[in-house]
Amino acid sequence: MKKTIALLTDFGTEDGYVGAMKGKILSMAPDTDIIDISHDITPFDTRQAAYCLMNCYSYFPEDTIFVIVIDPGVGSSRKGLVLQTANHYFIGPDNGVFSFIYGKEAVNAFEIDLSAIPWKVSSTFHGRDVFSPLAALLAKEIRIDKYIAPTEKHKTFIKPIMKVEKNVYRIPVVHIDHFGNVILNFQRTDQSELTKKHQFKMIFRNHKFDRICNTFSDVPRGKLLLLWDSSDYLQIAQNTGRAVEQLGITLDDEVELAV
Amino acid sequence: MKKTIALLTDFGTEDGYVGAMKGKILSMAPDTDIIDISHDITPFDTRQAAYCLMNCYSYFPEDTIFVIVIDPGVGSSRKGLVLQTANHYFIGPDNGVFSFIYGKEAVNAFEIDLSAIPWKVSSTFHGRDVFSPLAALLAKEIRIDKYIAPTEKHKTFIKPIMKVEKNVYRIPVVHIDHFGNVILNFQRTDQSELTKKHQFKMIFRNHKFDRICNTFSDVPRGKLLLLWDSSDYLQIAQNTGRAVEQLGITLDDEVELAV
Amino acid sequence: MKKTIALLTDFGTEDGYVGAMKGKILSMAPDTDIIDISHDITPFDTRQAAYCLMNCYSYFPEDTIFVIVIDPGVGSSRKGLVLQTANHYFIGPDNGVFSFIYGKEAVNAFEIDLSAIPWKVSSTFHGRDVFSPLAALLAKEIRIDKYIAPTEKHKTFIKPIMKVEKNVYRIPVVHIDHFGNVILNFQRTDQSELTKKHQFKMIFRNHKFDRICNTFSDVPRGKLLLLWDSSDYLQIAQNTGRAVEQLGITLDDEVELAV
Numbered sequence: 007m008k009k010t011i012a013l014l015t016d017f018g019t020e021d022g023y024v025g026a027m028k029g030k031i032l033s034m035a036p037d038t039d040i041i042d043i044s045h046d047i048t049p050f051d052t053r054q055a056a057y058c059l060m061n062c063y064s065y066f067p068e069d070t071i072f073v074i075v076i077d078p079g080v081g082s083s084r085k086g087l088v089l090q091t092a093n094h095y096f097i098g099p100d101n102g103v104f105s106f107i108y109g110k111e112a113v114n115a116f117e118i119d120l121s122a123i124p125w126k127v128s129s130t131f132h133g134r135d136v137f138s139p140l141a142a143l144l145a146k147e148i149r150i151d152k153y154i155a156p157t158e159k160h161k162t163f164i165k166p167i168m169k170v171e172k173n174v175y176r177i178p179v180v181h182i183d184h185f186g187n188v189i190l191n192f193q194r195t196d197q198s199e200l201t202k203k204h205q206f207k208m209i210f211r212n213h214k215f216d217r218i219c220n221t222f223s224d225v226p227r228g229k230l231l232l233l234w235d236s237s238d239y240l241q242i243a244q245n246t247g248r249a250v251e252q253l254g255i256t257l258d259d260e261v262e263l264a265v
Numbered sequence: 266m267k268k269t270i271a272l273l274t275d276f277g278t279e280d281g282y283v284g285a286m287k288g289k290i291l292s293m294a295p296d297t298d299i300i301d302i303s304h305d306i307t308p309f310d311t312r313q314a315a316y317c318l319m320n321c322y323s324y325f326p327e328d329t330i331f332v333i334v335i336d337p338g339v340g341s342s343r344k345g346l347v348l349q350t351a352n353h354y355f356i357g358p359d360n361g362v363f364s365f366i367y368g369k370e371a372v373n374a375f376e377i378d379l380s381a382i383p384w385k386v387s388s389t390f391h392g393r394d395v396f397s398p399l400a401a402l403l404a405k406e407i408r409i410d411k412y413i414a415p416t417e418k419h420k421t422f423i424k425p426i427m428k429v430e431k432n433v434y435r436i437p438v439v440h441i442d443h444f445g446n447v448i449l450n451f452q453r454t455d456q457s458e459l460t461k462k463h464q465f466k467m468i469f470r471n472h473k474f475d476r477i478c479n480t481f482s483d484v485p486r487g488k489l490l491l492l493w494d495s496s497d498y499l500q501i502a503q504n505t506g507r508a509v510e511q512l513g514i515t516l517d518d519e520v521e522l523a524v
Numbered sequence: 525m526k527k528t529i530a531l532l533t534d535f536g537t538e539d540g541y542v543g544a545m546k547g548k549i550l551s552m553a554p555d556t557d558i559i560d561i562s563h564d565i566t567p568f569d570t571r572q573a574a575y576c577l578m579n580c581y582s583y584f585p586e587d588t589i590f591v592i593v594i595d596p597g598v599g600s601s602r603k604g605l606v607l608q609t610a611n612h613y614f615i616g617p618d619n620g621v622f623s624f625i626y627g628k629e630a631v632n633a634f635e636i637d638l639s640a641i642p643w644k645v646s647s648t649f650h651g652r653d654v655f656s657p658l659a660a661l662l663a664k665e666i667r668i669d670k671y672i673a674p675t676e677k678h679k680t681f682i683k684p685i686m687k688v689e690k691n692v693y694r695i696p697v698v699h700i701d702h703f704g705n706v707i708l709n710f711q712r713t714d715q716s717e718l719t720k721k722h723q724f725k726m727i728f729r730n731h732k733f734d735r736i737c738n739t740f741s742d743v744p745r746g747k748l749l750l751l752w753d754s755s756d757y758l759q760i761a762q763n764t765g766r767a768v769e770q771l772g773i774t775l776d777d778e779v780e781l782a783v
Binding site: 008010012014039041042043044045046047048054057058059060061062063064065066067070181183184185220221222223233234235236246 | 276277278279280281282283284285286287288289291292295299301308309337338339340341387388389390393394
């Protein structure tokens with residue numbers, strides 16, 4: 007059965023680093039289907055990569071192997087990880103890129119033991135020399151036990167919803183997407199738990215929202231609105247425009263929720 | 266026989282939206298060959314997408330299924346379309362992205378009936394929830410009749426050549442490409458019909474052209490020239506430079522043709 | 525056996541030119557695995573493309589066919605080339621994009637004879653009309669002898685290391701990558717040949733280096749360092765930053781080596 011290896015990096019493509027990973031995978035596991043998720047992650051932006059992965063991984067076929075290389079700490083003491091979930095494998099550095107996976111899946115986590123790897127490994131390009139070869143071995147159903155060891159601790163950067171007083175919460179921004187939509191760490195399940203009869207106010211500076219629309223065109227062109235995104239996170243969007251600039255909001259900001 | 270599904274979107278790749286579409290397609294139709302045409306269409310630029318599709322679709326194998334998601338109106342009352350031509354299928358929103366297809370192919374057009382679709386459909390991401398699953402069903406040769414109904418009307422934005430007086434025409438700009446070449450809505454067949462012995466003047470402000478070159482280097486570096494583009498549309502180009510900036514021309518401009 | 529065709533262009537994807545090449549290849553050789561190396565090479569930047577190709581080609585499976593279309597001279601008298609090396613084929617224009625290949629592989633070079641090609645060839649898009657079809661024929665193991673003829677001369681742009689006086693050399697910059705790392709034309713083998721006991725000074729303006737680090741984090745954040753890149757060329761890098769801007773260096777500069 008042909009396996010899928012899905013790639014997510016911040017390499018861009020113009021230096022050939024992604025090409026080297028693809029070549030390596032195809033040389034080791036010729037029947038693999040290599041799928042590009044993205045190579046346009048902002049360099050070193052582990053948060054953007056984490057959101058990107060969260061937004062797509064669950065749709066991939068069983069046994070898909072995800073290789074994530076946003077890796078500013080390559081060659082340092084940062085751990086390399088192999089995660090096994092009910093349906094998928096994830097391989098990449100332990101720097102928060104898997105933050106959403108820990109929240110959504112039961113994870114068996116393994117640390118890669120570089121000292122056990124018999125082939126040549128550079129200190130600057132584990133995407134090519136460690137993560138891709140391990141992915142290729144998994145794709146060929148060759149056991150990689152001897153290169154990994156169980157681990158418990160791993161990094162996550164997701165800030166939780168904070169209760170600041172009775173009926174008032176602070177909701178962190180979790181991502182700003184390609185279209186300038188502002189995604190909040192507030193899911194449909196949070197709505198059921200925190201709001202009574204779904205009545206609430208969301209406030210950012212002088213912008214107030216008290217209902218969740220069904221689609222962009224529920225408000226006039228240029229107006230802001232609240233909307234569930236396609237992964238069921240709440241987003242502030244603008245009908246045919248970029249909410250992020252109209253709000254003047256950043257990834258470090260929080261939105262106030264009064265229920 | 267393995268089918269090809271070719272994707273064209275304005276999503277960029279860094280949010281995982283394209284990844285979700287690819288995952289969905291591979292989960293439903295594992296033997297499909299997914300081909301990226303582009304995910305770098307300028308957000309909401311249906312004209313750019315239409316030109317991009319025109320420039321490549323005819324080279325793809327028989328039975329290729331094209332999924333086009335430049336969809337600012339998603340969730341509104343804009344129709345979703347499935348088009349069948351002699352060799353291909355096209356799936357996407359009815360907002361003009363198929364403008365060139367209507368002019369070049371005999372088209373059987375169908376409207377997607379969302380109310381007939383039994384699986385969950387979000388209001389913001391039909392690329393993942395409607396267009397990709399229908400493409401996957403077509404790739405597996407499963408009939409989709411119950412989800413679509415014949416339709417006659419659909420949107421096109423291509424402005425025709427306008428006759429303004431005897432022997433004088435206005436030729437709309439139809440696209441500006443990656444290299445700054447300015448493509449006009451003027452095809453080789455228009456040349457045969459409109460010009461006598463191929464004698465003419467093309468005029469934009471103080472720029473005048475009276476011959477069509479064979480290649481960029483027929484003029485000195487930095488000079489403007491007329492050239493048939495690789496889809497047999499006439500373009501104004503610059504030898505190793507960007508004609509669009511030298512001309513100061515936009516997509517809304519027209520060029521005068523005197524024959 | 526399924527063949528791989530790997531594509532490297534400066535087309536971007538948004539005009540459909542890459543789509544046309546992919547469609548043409550799949551129509552002629554349906555079982556081919558098309559791999560994107562990059563379509564984001566800076567327009568006309570043959571040096572960037574050459575480095576990108578050097579950085580990845582050797583990892584690809586035997587018999588991979590590389591199609592390189594950075595081709596500002598298309599339609600002029602520049603030659604089209606087919607190169608055969610021990611493991612791979614390379615097809616593209618003779619403008620220096622294969623500079624590194626000549627230095628690293630034994631190459632059988634052939635010139636494409638356009639006059640022998642029986643199908644229609646445009647003067648502006650040999651990527652679609654010449655290079656892709658020849659690649660598809662090679663992928664199907666159809667002989668292409670009648671379309672090519674042996675050739676000896678071909679262009680290269682790599683500037684050598686220059687000895688300027690006893691124990692002093694000038695090392696040309698050969699590439700600046702996506703992360704702002706500055707790659708020098710100085711390989712591990714040059715180090716063994718030129719330096720005694722690996723003692724040296726590298727100097728660019730007021731920046732001096734006298735050791736080669738193992739990884740970025742061997743120096744504090746923001747500091748510059750020397751490092752072997754993942755293809756064993758020496759690079760000037762910055763820990764989590766862009767060395768190119770801190771140095772104020774360009775592709776035309778040279779670094780002084782005192783041994």
